[in-house]
Amino acid sequence: MSYSRRHTLAMIAGSGITVMLGARMALAKSAEEMIAAFTGGAQITGEGLTLTAPEIAENGNTVPVEVDAPGAEAIMILATGNPNPDVGVFHFGPLAGAQMASTRIRLAGTQEVVAIARMSDGSFARAAQEVKVTIGGCGG
Amino acid sequence: MAENVTPRVRVPKEAAAGEVITIKTLISHPMESGQRKDKEGNLIPRSIINRFTCAFNGETVIDVAMEPAISTNPYFEFQAKVPQSGTFTFTWIDDDGSTYEDSKDIAVA
Numbered sequence: 301m302s303y304s305r306r307h308t309l310a311m312i313a314g315s316g317i318t319v320m321l322g323a324r325m326a327l328a329k330s331a332e333e334m335i336a337a338f339t340g341g342a343q344i345t346g347e348g349l350t351l352t353a354p355e356i357a358e359n360g361n362t363v364p365v366e367v368d369a370p371g372a373e374a375i376m377i378l379a380t381g382n383p384n385p386d387v388g389v390f391h392f393g394p395l396a397g398a399q400m401a402s403t404r405i406r407l408a409g410t411q412e413v414v415a416i417a418r419m420s421d422g423s424f425a426r427a428a429q430e431v432k433v434t435i436g437g438c439g440g
Numbered sequence: 441m442a443e444n445v446t447p448r449v450r451v452p453k454e455a456a457a458g459e460v461i462t463i464k465t466l467i468s469h470p471m472e473s474g475q476r477k478d479k480e481g482n483l484i485p486r487s488i489i490n491r492f493t494c495a496f497n498g499e500t501v502i503d504v505a506m507e508p509a510i511s512t513n514p515y516f517e518f519q520a521k522v523p524q525s526g527t528f529t530f531t532w533i534d535d536d537g538s539t540y541e542d543s544k545d546i547a548v549a
Contacts (some may be wrong), residue, residue: 324530361511361512362460362511362512366517376452379509381507383475384507384509386507386509387507387509387510388504388505388506388507388509388510389503389504389505390502390503390504390518391500391502391503391505392493392501392502393500393501393502393503394499395495395496395499395500395501395520395521395523396501396502396518396519396520396521397460397461397462397501397518397519397520397521398460398519400518400519401502401504401516401517402509402516402517402518403504403510403511403514403515403516403517404507404511404514404515405509405511406473406510406511407509414457422492433457439466
């Protein structure tokens, strides 16, 4: 069986796409795994979590984000397109005046930033926002 | 160990009993992510602050688990309830085990 040049090129292109899809799915899965570890597999049903992030971030090294979820015990932030999707978890103590916090995070590129809040009644809420990044923030 | 780590914290000096105040903290730290490479192409090892806590008279206000995706010179803004006069203590814990601390007094008028 002989392969023509056209066939060979098509196969190479095809395998490249498969590898890229595989890598993307692996990343997405690990973000999903982190959410599952945080929620213990519980359904995310609740509302009441606000995630504030810019639509366009010029510099991926410092992207300001704010989370606000009245009645939350803990809020996890994930950057789904980063090499390591986890960003941090805020735990609120008895003297937290409001269950909100803001910080600055690194984003490797344009991606969806996700926040998951665990409420004091045991329910979970989710919020997400797409952030366009002009210059990525992972170096190397 | 990161050099010249300086915490900076902004807390109001006074508050009414039960008032909710805003606290801003910043600490100078490179937060080396472990993803970057040097000129020779070697990976620069990870060196970050992995935890930040704030407490008032020993009671927790906020406790943050931090990953390499937190920016250089980590900045946090959050809110705290002030039931009486006392002291806010701020602690940052480095990957290398060292801790950086700061504290601020607040008076209830």
